[in-house]
Amino acid sequence: MTVIAPGRHGQPRGFVPLALGVPAVLGLAVLVVPLTALVGRVDGATLWGDITSPAAVSALGLSLVTGALATLVCIVLGIPLALWIARSGPRLAGVLRAFVTVPLVLPPMVGGVALLFLLGRNGWLGQWLAVVGVRLPFTTAAVVIAQTFVALPFLVLAVEGALRATGTGYEQAAAALGAGRWRILWRITLPLAAPGLIAGTVLCFARAIGEFGATALFAGNAPGVTQTMPLAIYTAFNGAGVSQGTAVALSLLLLVTALAVLLAVRAWRPGATR
Amino acid sequence: MAPGGDPVSGATLEAHVVVRREGFVLDAEISASAGEIVAVMGPSGAGKSTLVSVIAGLLAITEGRVHVAGEVVSSPRVQLAPQRRGVVLLGQDPHLFPHLSARDNVAFGVRVSAGEGRAAGRVERRSRAERALAEVGLSGIGHRRPAELSGGQQQRVALARALATEPRVLLLDEPFTALDPVTVADIRRTLAERVRAAGCTTVFVTHDVVDAVAVADRLVVLEAGRVSQQGAVREVLTAPATDFVAALAGVNRVAGRVEDGVWGAGVLRLRAAGVRDGDAVALIPIGAVRLESEGSGASEGEAAGAGAAEPVRAAGTATWTARVERIEATPAGARVYTASPPVVCELTVAQMLAAETAEGDAVRLSVDAADVRIVAS
Numbered sequence: 001m002t003v004i005a006p007g008r009h010g011q012p013r014g015f016v017p018l019a020l021g022v023p024a025v026l027g028l029a030v031l032v033v034p035l036t037a038l039v040g041r042v043d044g045a046t047l048w049g050d051i052t053s054p055a056a057v058s059a060l061g062l063s064l065v066t067g068a069l070a071t072l073v074c075i076v077l078g079i080p081l082a083l084w085i086a087r088s089g090p091r092l093a094g095v096l097r098a099f100v101t102v103p104l105v106l107p108p109m110v111g112g113v114a115l116l117f118l119l120g121r122n123g124w125l126g127q128w129l130a131v132v133g134v135r136l137p138f139t140t141a142a143v144v145i146a147q148t149f150v151a152l153p154f155l156v157l158a159v160e161g162a163l164r165a166t167g168t169g170y171e172q173a174a175a176a177l178g179a180g181r182w183r184i185l186w187r188i189t190l191p192l193a194a195p196g197l198i199a200g201t202v203l204c205f206a207r208a209i210g211e212f213g214a215t216a217l218f219a220g221n222a223p224g225v226t227q228t229m230p231l232a233i234y235t236a237f238n239g240a241g242v243s244q245g246t247a248v249a250l251s252l253l254l255l256v257t258a259l260a261v262l263l264a265v266r267a268w269r270p271g272a273t274r
Numbered sequence: 275m276a277p278g279g280d281p282v283s284g285a286t287l288e289a290h291v292v293v294r295r296e297g298f299v300l301d302a303e304i305s306a307s308a309g310e311i312v313a314v315m316g317p318s319g320a321g322k323s324t325l326v327s328v329i330a331g332l333l334a335i336t337e338g339r340v341h342v343a344g345e346v347v348s349s350p351r352v353q354l355a356p357q358r359r360g361v362v363l364l365g366q367d368p369h370l371f372p373h374l375s376a377r378d379n380v381a382f383g384v385r386v387s388a389g390e391g392r393a394a395g396r397v398e399r400r401s402r403a404e405r406a407l408a409e410v411g412l413s414g415i416g417h418r419r420p421a422e423l424s425g426g427q428q429q430r431v432a433l434a435r436a437l438a439t440e441p442r443v444l445l446l447d448e449p450f451t452a453l454d455p456v457t458v459a460d461i462r463r464t465l466a467e468r469v470r471a472a473g474c475t476t477v478f479v480t481h482d483v484v485d486a487v488a489v490a491d492r493l494v495v496l497e498a499g500r501v502s503q504q505g506a507v508r509e510v511l512t513a514p515a516t517d518f519v520a521a522l523a524g525v526n527r528v529a530g531r532v533e534d535g536v537w538g539a540g541v542l543r544l545r546a547a548g549v550r551d552g553d554a555v556a557l558i559p560i561g562a563v564r565l566e567s568e569g570s571g572a573s574e575g576e577a578a579g580a581g582a583a584e585p586v587r588a589a590g591t592a593t594w595t596a597r598v599e600r601i602e603a604t605p606a607g608a609r610v611y612t613a614s615p616p617v618v619c620e621l622t623v624a625q626m627l628a629a630e631t632a633e634g635d636a637v638r639l640s641v642d643a644a645d646v647r648i649v650a651s
Contacts, residue, residue, distance in 0.1 A: 172369075175356040176362050
């Protein structure tokens with residue numbers, strides 16, 4: 001006998017084949033089990049010392065600061081780009097979206113190499129920057145640039161999706177009521193896209209603080225200057241004479257930071273009623 | 275137009291709108307004097323929504339011109355932005371901003387004179403919004419979000435918001451279509467009252483003739499992209515020039531010919547004094563046509579006249595026999611379509627049960643000659 005049990009909120013749970021539960025649970029396991037294995041390897045005796053070591057604190061601080069700066073840059077550049085794509089015809093939008101997606105599918109290391117060729121000492125732009133005394137590679141600024149490069153697509157695609165879903169009907173209504181373009185942007189367009197904006201910002205920040213490949217190549221691994229958490233973990237894991245325990249402890253710290261950000265955003269919902 | 279000497283915010287509207295798209299041409303002229311309410315009616319696809327979209331500035335014009343208060347706002351070369359026209363469009367979807375409360379939705383539209391400071395402006399906007407909500411019968415719900423309002427309430431908020439901008443021209447594009455009939459009757463009264471009080475020039479696209487009768491001064495009928503008839507609402511509905519308008523007015527518009535002072539179509543003959551010979555239409559109100567089923571009420575039938583096929587004129591009443599082609603249910607009963615000549619009459623549920631008429635039956639129809647108008651065509 002088939003009983004359709006109502007969901008927790010009284011709605012029926014739908015008509016999905018129950019057998020799909022098996023791959024669903026496996027999928028969750030693929031994501032969660034490795035992380036539990038990581039947590040299982042934590043050495044309680046040295047944990048506190050490892051995560052409060054000057055190297056760890058400096059790496060975490062650098063990660064948070066550069067991640068926040070990269071996210072800010074992504075917001076300033078990404079929202080206008082998302083608006084452009086969302087309000088373009090299907091053809092142009094498709095092309096623009098493809099360009100935005102490229103960094104997503106490239107190994108980040110390739111991004112790092114590309115940034116070196118552009119901004120390195122002999123790069124297209126780099127040689128001119130060198131003339132005026134600006135050197136970008138292997139500086140903290142390079143970390144932010146690398147993070148922006150890999151994180152921007154996440155923000156743009158999330159915001160663009162939200163803008164497209166909302167459509168232009170409300171903007172049209174606002175225009176007919178006499179509102180100018182800036183007023184429509186601040187009062188109507190952006191608030192209506194807020195869910196996508198927040199999701200995009202969180203993903204963007206998470207991607208930025210997790211960035212490794214592009215940073216390693218373009219910014220290097222100088223403690224205190226360009227050594228972010230992922231680089232610190234890598235160094236600890238491969239480094240001669242350093243225990244793997246340090247790497248595990250730092251990984252745990254990064255994991256907790258990411259979880260904290262995600263949970264904080266879930267708890268804060270703008271405009272309570274949806 | 276505005277009662278009690280209220281200031282008239284409305285501007286004159288003169289529009290000659292030509293829009294060409296594949297397979298469709300709209301070529302319509304419409305005008306309204308300051309404060310006038312003009313209803314626009316027409317079958318689906320006649321171009322009503324296109325017309326108001328052009329006037330609102332949401333759609334480009336192919337040819338022609340739209341003047342508001344004598345100023346060109348649309349032409350093939352000029353297209354003034356929607357926010358600079360002083361024209362507000364209220365459609366079927368109220369498009370209330372979902373993230374703002376009802377009060378803030380209305381406040382968004384409130385015009386505040388430039389002299390006031392920002393903070394004072396905000397307070398002024400809010401109190402004006404509260405007042406505007408009260409005027410459309412929505413006191414005390416200003417804090418609610420659109421999702422918490424019924425469809426009728428949402429449309430009221432949208433109306434308040436549109437009027438709060440003190441528009442020169444208000445465009446209504448079937449704003450009641452999505453609402454239930456009881457709600458519509460109520461909101462229609464509010465709309466007529468508020469629009470009159472505001473004194474804004476209004477173009478009211480509707481498919482319900484009651485809207486035109488209850489709210490508008492003038493009626494413009496749009497068919498296949500052209501104006502087929504226009505004039506005072508009463509005038510248009512009492513002298514329908516097309517089948518569409520006749521259907522709106524609830525009038526049979528029967529094409530026939532006048533010969534020697536007698537109009538004829540099929541078996542029906544009517545005296546047509548003063549109408550010159552030639553093609554002419556008879557306008558027979560649907561409500562004026564009486565129906566008896568053939569055979570029932572035999573005594574009355576015989577009193578009226580024996581020869582069933584022959585039209586009979588007795589005491590100013592025309593009686594004829596016709597075959598029922600089709601019966602359509604209506605909310606109040608049924609509509610009976612008969613052939614040669616094509617005449618429609620309406621029965622209440624009780625009359626329908628008494629008449630026991632079915633499709634294919636012969637029925638006897640009669641109409642008082644005094645109810646019929648014959649117009650040369």
